[in-house]
Amino acid sequence: MKILTSTGAALLLSALALPALADDASSCGTVRFSDPGWTDITATNGVAAVLLTALGYTPDIPTLSVPVGYEALKNGQTDVFLGNWLPAQQSFRDDLDAHGSIVELVQNLEGAKFTLAVNKAGADAGVADFADLDAQRDAFDGKIYGIEPGAPANQSIQAMIEADEFGLGDWELVESGEQAMLAQVSRSGSSPVVFLAWAPHPMNEAIEITYLSGGDAQFGPDFGGATVHTLAREEWVEACPNAAKLFSQLIFDVPMENVLMGRILDDGMDPQDAAKEWIAENPDRVQGWLDGVSTLDGEPGAEAVLAAVEK
Template identity: 55%
Template sequence: MHDRMRTLKQVALAGVCVMSLAQAQAAVPEECQTVRFSDPGWTDINVTNAITTTLLEGLGYETSIDLLSVPIGFKSLQNNDIDVFLGNWMPAQQTFADQYEGGYERIRANLEGAKFTLAVPQSVKDAGINSFSDLDKHAEKFDKRIYGIEPGAPANNLIQKMIDADEFGLGDWRLVESSEQGMLSQVNRAARRDEFMVFLAWEPHPMNLQQDLAYLSGGDEYFGPNYGGATVYTLTRNGYTETCANVGELLNNLEFTLDMESEIMGAILNEGEDAGEAAQQWLSQHPDVLDTWLAGVKTVDGEPGLPAVKQHLDAR
């Protein structure tokens, strides 16, 4: 009799364990257990993706990041091929936001006070180049070139639109498309040689700390007021935060700062650190942000998220 009772208890305990495991696995729908991100190849989005994926991995999620141009990223959201895009710079991406309206959801602003427009080395400004309207007066010194970033970037489209419209007398100028790193290498060379160069610049970015640069005024019609003052938003595919409510909670909590992003970007660009390593190091040094970011957020198996992420960071 005693053995039979013990056997029944073991069966019951096993049943409880199986039920607990099933409940844990059911805490997050299977389709939500891998979170798919888009990255247009910009270091600032490398940073915010790395921060967010580090947190998610600490919560027990799998993550993936696809390198996609902005328009392809919007299309991928519409097609449910990706889940999250942390790099919706507005108003620069207004054209794509309008084109794919209804094909994504805007969750919240994740960065305020960003800016981007054309800039020159400070030595060029000192020579009298203060605004867009000054460029063509010194066209030969600039070799009639404006340096942008990767092909397909909305900012490049703005520059090309300006050239096509012959704004500021720039109709015979040429947009030079390159990678972010290629453009910045050219900026470094021009600054060392005191050469004239006009290029796309933005903040957050360590270029603002490393380069003595000057943003040009007068481009409000194309880049917006306040030197292209921008807000960066988090987007998801339609219905994502309803289906994947726990990740949605995290995304609703995430808000970054200019200094934070520039600091981590500096570790990547200047010290050669991997984005994930740089993000993990920053999070370990600034654990206070976790209280806000992980408020109400659970692990994949439904446990409190904050201690799990702290343990994950300590173990790396």
């Protein structure tokens, strides 16, 4: 069986839209979804956690690297994942497809992008395309700064280096977490630096970024234009239709995520506190997310969420 599309998952959820909340209460009280350590997913996970808590569920959000997180979903150790970036993570989707136990609940974000970029000093050095990098190797110290080990984007960079594409065969990929990478960019000052950059992310406001053209083969067209998808175990969707319906309707946008991520990264807010504040400021979004969703004990969901965030 192949991974269901968002339409297929919606049909499944529709078929399961029965008064089965008693089963939800006994078997679905804890909802497990992983965090790969990326602030955008931390932000959306924070929103999901606030909503679930207000509905009477208990969110369980372990921090797992991208490869480990996909294995956890495939092996039934987690229930949902809100961070399936496509096309960057297509290989993981292909693996889940072959496994045949995962459904796509919804495309939760459009307008994202993810590719290599340079800081202002790099742009001032004349780098605007992947093909411009090697001529400025010494200025960049021959290093490309990536994110956590095992991330698909890092694998794409390493494959590019090993194939000596764009003359980058003697360059080095520096793997680290998101925050360590951005700290390196901040420390660079007037020195050129090339690194992974993406939107949504407050880095786009804090750093003068030039996204590099020419990386279509490595990251996809339109500067690594991407969509983000929510995946879930089919067995969980069948057993927990109320919680699954929430996730199938939980759709975000780039401006929203930029705000949430800025509050987390720049203001030091707890992700759930940031989410609760944003939801209180934007109560109109709750109705769409909670349409037809109840609390775990069968009460109207939207009213419960709005009451919780106003406290």
